[in-house]
Amino acid sequence: MTDEIRVLLVDDQELVRYGFRLMLNAMPGMLVVGEAGDGAEAIEAARRLEPDVVLMDVRMPGIGGIEATESITRLRPETRVLVLTTYDLDEYAFGALGAGASGFLLKDTRPENLVAAIRAVHSGDAVVSPRITAKLIEVAAPHLATRAAGGRDSGGGSAGDAAVDDALDDLTAREREIFVLIGQGATNAEIVEALHLSESTVKAHIGRVLAKLQLRNRVEVVIRAYELGVVGA
The missing domain is CATH 3.40.50.2300 (Response regulator)
Known part of the structure; x- marks a missing residue:
């Protein structure tokens, strides 16, 4: 158990969180420890659950993903944030990386690439799409x-x-x-x-x-x- 990567899922769509949870919990060495539907919930969950990696959506009601990323990386520098978004827009990528995210990927990333990205940011690498x-x-x-x-x-x-x-x-x-x-x-x-x-x-x-x-x-x-x-x- 101690070797598992503890993952927090943050997305305002419950169905998206459900899909990610099923996929990641089926992977060896991965454990989804919690979920959040907006940035405020994400900040509180990160403080309470102490995840290793946060999968963070960008566009959410209330506190968005970039602001939440900045708060989480400030409060818990040891927690890595991997931003996942449907929107291939430069301002989101730059904003996320500037907020302290360790990576930025699109949601259409293949499952095996997402798992590899989680492992990479957990080990201290940065993961950013080539584009x-x-x-x-x-x-x-x-x-x-x-x-x-x-x-x-x-x-x-x-x-x-x-x-x-x-x-x-x-x-x-x-x-x-x-x-x-x-x-x-x-x-x-x-x-x-x-x-x-x-x-x-x-x-x-x-x-x-x-x-x-x-x-x-x-x-x-x-x-x-x-x-x-x-x-x-």
């Missing part, structure tokens, strides 16, 4: 390029490199490696393979990277890596 990731970088790139240019001198010498060094000065060499790999979209398993480290060691390094750079999740690491020019758009 949203591409759009995120597309929208952010001009802004990030302008900010990066502001840190370079007119001679175009090593000022940009110096700015990166200053920003990452608190990271060890290993933590810098992991920062770059996360920025490139590597999962924990891929980092383990690339650096020949144990999963627990990788998780510990990631935790220190987030803490030192004052970032909330892996999505913010990706944005920071693009901002510093460590990985290219």
Whole structure:
């Protein structure tokens, strides 16, 4: 029982919650511990039930999914929020990720992909649909390029490199490696393979990277890596 991923379902449609509950409870290592029909109920349920992962709808009456996500991730940073929505709109994706969600998927995602996503965010990975990731970088790139240019001198010498060094000065060499790999979209398993480290060691390094750079999740690491020019758009 202790190894089960505890899931809270949040959706204003009871039939949708029923379907997800049947599917997830049939999966090994998954346990639906509660349900909520709106954001206010979700916040209270997260506080009371202490789930590992929240499957969060976006559009609900009263307090919506994005506001609820922000409250839950603030009150319980250890709880991961995976946003599921019917609406393939950029403002929902960006709003959810900005609120601290660890992932954003559409409700037509295949069941096996949803289960894999739950396991991924529970282990500390971020899960964002490829279209949203591409759009995120597309929208952010001009802004990030302008900010990066502001840190370079007119001679175009090593000022940009110096700015990166200053920003990452608190990271060890290993933590810098992991920062770059996360920025490139590597999962924990891929980092383990690339650096020949144990999963627990990788998780510990990631935790220190987030803490030192004052970032909330892996999505913010990706944005920071693009901002510093460590990985290219």
